[in-house]
Amino acid sequence: MFNHGYIPPKIYQTTEKYTAYVDYLARSGFVVFKIDLRGHGNSEGEASGSYFSPGYTIDAISALKSLQTLDFVDPQGIGMWGHSMAGNLVLRAMLIEPDIKAGVIWAGAVYSYDDFMTYRISDSTYQTPEPAENDDDPDPRRKTRVIFESYGWPDTQVDYWKAVSLTENITYLTHPLHIHHAEDDAVVNIGYSFDLAAKLQENAKHYAFYTYEGGGHNLISPYFDQAMLRAVSFFKENLN
Numbered sequence: 001m002f003n004h005g006y007i008p009p010k011i012y013q014t015t016e017k018y019t020a021y022v023d024y025l026a027r028s029g030f031v032v033f034k035i036d037l038r039g040h041g042n043s044e045g046e047a048s049g050s051y052f053s054p055g056y057t058i059d060a061i062s063a064l065k066s067l068q069t070l071d072f073v074d075p076q077g078i079g080m081w082g083h084s085m086a087g088n089l090v091l092r093a094m095l096i097e098p099d100i101k102a103g104v105i106w107a108g109a110v111y112s113y114d115d116f117m118t119y120r121i122s123d124s125t126y127q128t129p130e131p132a133e134n135d136d137d138p139d140p141r142r143k144t145r146v147i148f149e150s151y152g153w154p155d156t157q158v159d160y161w162k163a164v165s166l167t168e169n170i171t172y173l174t175h176p177l178h179i180h181h182a183e184d185d186a187v188v189n190i191g192y193s194f195d196l197a198a199k200l201q202e203n204a205k206h207y208a209f210y211t212y213e214g215g216g217h218n219l220i221s222p223y224f225d226q227a228m229l230r231a232v233s234f235f236k237e238n239l240n
Helices: 019-027 055-067 085-096 114-119 141-151 159-164 167-172 191-202 224-239
Strands: 078-083 100-106 177-182 207-212
Touching: 019 078, 019 224, 055 078, 055 085, 078 085, 078 224, 085 100, 085 167, 100 224, 114 191, 141 159, 167 191, 177 191, 177 224, 191 207, 207 224
Parallel strands: 078 100, 100 177, 177 207
Antiparallel strands: none
């Protein structure tokens, strides 16, 4: 299961991004299903972002359930991949769905909401819109604004934010996780991954965390092949 990161829905095209990643995994012997999250490409619905809405997690788990019906897919041997925004999605999905046997996160973001307040991120899923003029406002970000108005800015001392924080619920993680992040990532601060790794270690979870001195947000060459080889080995070890 391959989950794409944040790309403005208006310019998103199914086959424009991630071709090298999908091709590498497919050539390594995996069935790869890259979904278009809701509101992207030809997928129905409104794009909602992953950090303050369960919509994308529902999409990913629904896609997994569809894969499990195919006769050329091992229904008990499915892993999940996520980049950037979808790193949040992968961890969120793994806390809910035990049929995800292994997860790989590249340059992922937002696991505790405290880390969101510390590191921030620059994509429009965080930009709350101006107050709507009427209740029919279709902008899905309006729901995020309502959450902030109701519970304040993220603070895990507040019961609501503690309840929805992924790392506060890390005990529900039952399968291994691979984390990859470049030190020079200018989009998602590597601090997100360091904090997640610390929480996984604290809770004795099975994980590996790899840092790269370069490669940027997409871990491009010359770091791409090394990171992909590690991810492929991880999936082969845990999905058989």
